[in-house]
Amino acid sequence: MSAEMVTCVIDGIELEVEKNTLIIRAAEQAGIMIPRFCDHPLLKPVAACRQCLVDVASPAGPEGKLRAFPKPQPACAIAVTPGMVVNTQLTSAAARTAQEQVAELILINHPLDCPICDKGGECPLQNQAISTGRPISRFNDKKNTFPKPLQLTPQILLDRERCVLCQRCTRFAAQIPGDPFIALQKRGANQQIGRFDAATLGYAPSCGEAVDEAVDDSVTPAGEPFAGYFAGNVIQICPVGALTSAAYRFRARPFDLVSTASVAEHDSNCSTVRVDCRRGAVLRRMAGDDPNMGQEWITDKDRFAFRWQVAADRLRRPQVRVDGALQPVSWPVAIAAAAAILREAQAGTGVGVLPGGRLTLEDAFAYAEFARRVLGTDNVDFRARASSPEEAQFLAHHVAATGVGVTCDELVAAPAVLFAGFDPEDEGGVLFLRLRAAGTKVFSLAPFASRAIKRLGGRTIPLAPGAEAQFLGELAESAESAESAESAVVESAAAGARPAADVVELREALRAGGVIVVGERLATRPGAYAAALRAAQSTGARLVWIPRRAGERAAVEAGLLPGLLVGGRTADAVERDAALRLFGRERPPAGGMDLPRMLAAAAVGDLDALLIGGLEIADLPDPALAQVALRRTKVVALQVRGDELAEWADVVLPVAPPQEKTGTYINWEGRLRPFPQVLTSTAPSDARVLQAITDKLGYAVHFARVGKVHEVLEDLGAPEGRPAPPNRPAAAASPLAAGEAVLSSWRQLVDDAAGVAEEPYLTASSIAARARLAPATAEALGVTTGDVVTVSTARGAISLPLVVEAGMVEDVVHLPLKSPGSWVHATLGAADGSVVRLTASPAGPAKEEDE
């Protein structure tokens, strides 16, 4: 695929660039930097700041004589044409003069407060004032001033007098995430960026109620309009110091920071970030350049949530339970205590290993080796969330040791993408931005059109949670049978409320090279993975699993599932000498339990010890059972943080958070995402701690060190055969009794995750939890938007203000899975797809939930 090329001359340098390249980009290719403010390669040109004026001449007339434009032209808005001759400030006095004139004007209303500005030292305005501005200002009159700072969101502050009105921020918000939370207001020199503010705009209260239907009525916990999950990017692209981060403001000077290129730990995109620290503390994170994933954008969670790694409950010293309470001890004592517990349990009813889903590949590898070679158990499950044996089968069949599969670039270029059990923004992060930028056609199997689907212009195929398997099965059948539209899925669509045309379009788009994305939520839908595999096979679509957590793909590769060994091998299929080589045994341990079974066994005393890592009880589908199990059994915990450990851990071994170790994540594409150690630290990695226990137990097993794991996996290669796919049939939905509804629930991108601890500005900028119901269901219940509804089970109840969601499937209630005021697992003991009771709460105004 070669693009059409165009030859032009810039400052006397002849160069060939792709057609439609803007002059400013072409100049960059020639190594010429034209000053600019409003220009940004990922935003549409506006040519507003006029800083990039250059002289342009292009051939005109039949003879193609060069004709110069009568005045300098904005390099950011004009594409190079064949034979164009451009003279920048380097070779044209006119261009140089024009740029100097604009630079002088840019600065007249700027406060020149670089010494106290966060941006000072890394500021494009500062740089260009030096390269293009005057040494001394000629402006001797009164500058515009504004009260400062203006809080755009709890996290983003605006100093209006520093702003040069380039509109990068407003264009980003409107064009990239589609969350236009800010706009230009007023005009002339009073023009300013802001959110809607009646005082700024001089709106009288008598202007009446807003008549427009709000596109998005999401609000923050304080009731302010939600600004989106990506708003923090505006701070980074602001070419001056106008937009600052509340968490970072006045904390450091850029030239005192040490930057490290790293990888974010919050989602399975594993976005590239730049970590800036000073004197041993991380002060901020910025988006790195990542053309194949997030481009230059990251989520606010990746940007702002890093203090969890040094939170107040960070574990600093090993502890051992003595006389019923945890006591700090030395490392050797703690290691010995852990070894003793594990040795005893090994001799007894066994050990369960629950390493969590946030591990690096290296640590996952160590856990897998430790479980199978040292402990000799197959009781290992990384999935600290709702899961199923069928999912483990699916992962072993379709994901493990498949290398790089569908890439982000391929996904967004697909003719259509179908999401099943996956929300592209809440659970997809920057993937959402890529889809939106590419204009990818998306279909979603969901009970209602989420914010993300609405902003992607996608189609929702309305399904109650649990109906996905049947739908995917019918889709597969329809693709397998005739070419005609008269197939089962269409009929069933006609019978139900599904738009049949959408379904036919979906099927044909999948046949044309579409992609099916399955998320971890399909685990709770019997038969769904089998149906998804069949739908992919019958349509020829590619199928990709996108987990939420950064460590899940690496855990699959390392074999942290019962029955799944490293490199996609399975216990029953691995050959004898390979088993000997890998596990030092003829037969690797087999028949292990998964997490729910381990907890159930431990709860009744059938498992003597649990080895846990990074486990959050509230994330488990049944936290109450987990509490019982952890209290009953001996627990060795390798954790970064955890106050709750005091209740049930017997040995606490503090391990390093990501920024204090080096390692590799594997993102959902299957790409290795290595990152270096950012901070000097004595905290050991999980692998090092496990090695110490191994040594103490007297095993001559040496885990591969960082850098070597890649080699081991590479040497291993892909397995010869793959285990059988899951073949569980779809389960018919059980009929609902009066007052019951099916629960739909997934995690919002920023919620009560452990990763957002001690980030008050970020959490204050997130979406407040709301319950969602279809209009008919709400009407039957006698409630409307703003009323409080209560969702309950035998375990407990959650009451939230209601949003009536047009087009939602009836008899379904949606709650965020772990947002403030809505801890579904912990409070209800229920999961996505459970049946719950629905009641209207006693009359009274919706009370805003507290922090």
Next chain:
Amino acid sequence: MSALAPLLTKRWGDERSWTLESYRRAGGYEALAKALALTPGEVLATVKDSGLRGRGGAGFPTGVKWSFLPPPDGGPRYLVVNADESEPGTCKDIPLLMADPHSLIEGIAITAYAIGCHHAFVYLRGEVVHVYRRLLAAAREAAEAGLLGPSVMGSGYDLRLTVHAGAGAYICGEETALLDSLEGRRGQPRLKPPFPAVAGLYARPTVVNNVESIASVPWIVLGGADWWKSMGTEKSTGVAIYSLSGHVARPGQYEAPLGVTMRQLLELAGGVRAGHELKFWMPGGSSTPMFTPEQLDVPLDYDSVAGAGSMLGTRALQVFDETVCVTRAVTRWMEFYAHESCGKCTPCREGTFWLRAVLRRIEGGQGRAEDMQILDDIPKSIVGRAFCPLGDGAPSSLVSSLKFFREEYLRHIELGRCPFDRRASELFEEADR
């Protein structure tokens, strides 16, 4: 020769001239009937042939503009009439709409028919509520009489007209800003290309014309291109409205063939106010460089005025006699541009802000010697650097005043006060600022 040639203003004095009844009695909507009997291509050719040039200021040939529309593709194409008359001194469209709104509606119907448009818009300056109401009433009358609607005059050609009131921004007179505003967005000029002819209103092919241009169309259709060309000059054909204001005995609208001179118009208007003499005048509104008595005999057509160093603009002839302090007049204009700058581009936003600050100081007696350098330099930082032509026009009055009256600015700075008696220049008592 009597310079007056009333066509557009012919009916203004009629009894209840704004009503459909009155308009029809004076021959109204005959041109529309004639046009509907022709093919759209024939109507377009007639207007193109007439040489009619845009009356909104730039003077671009109207028929040529229409012919820039791409061939029909089955989708909508729009006609948008620019009635956002906001230039200081310009006051022709609003009286026309007040006295003779049907002439615009008839022109719209003919133009829309010629370009294949079925939904036309008028974007009216929002402050003139009385004009808005009158235009709405006229549109209603026309629709009720079948002159607009599903079958215009029974021809089967359907046309909808929407009259929209802006919110009072000078920038919305710039055609692309107008389109953004009409779409419900913030009124700021768009990047061109694409030009409105290709992607205008709602990204569809769009013609944007001034009120007076469109109101001239029925006359061209009735009288023919040759008759229209028999008036005016070779390259500036036909007649146009000249708005005289300021220190003249009889300010008002004077309709004359293009090419009439200021001397002729001043005679018609009774000359400069009694006992005074002309000091300077603006040929086309405050965005055009000023003229002095030396240019009284320059023919007021597009090319002659351009040749004399200014622009015909909107033919808003503002007359200033010897009592006027140029610095004061220019400061008022600069205040207007600083206030009305849309803020999109740096040169206009910051440049007018700075010039206003400096001019206010000079006018107030706090001028400094180095200010003259600023007044000389900053206009150069705006002109040719701004995003849209409105920015380029903002410093025109200042630059030209420095050319003709530089010593007056210096005098302000030397004296530390204004050397003029402000009261002497005032036409109205108690006009205290």
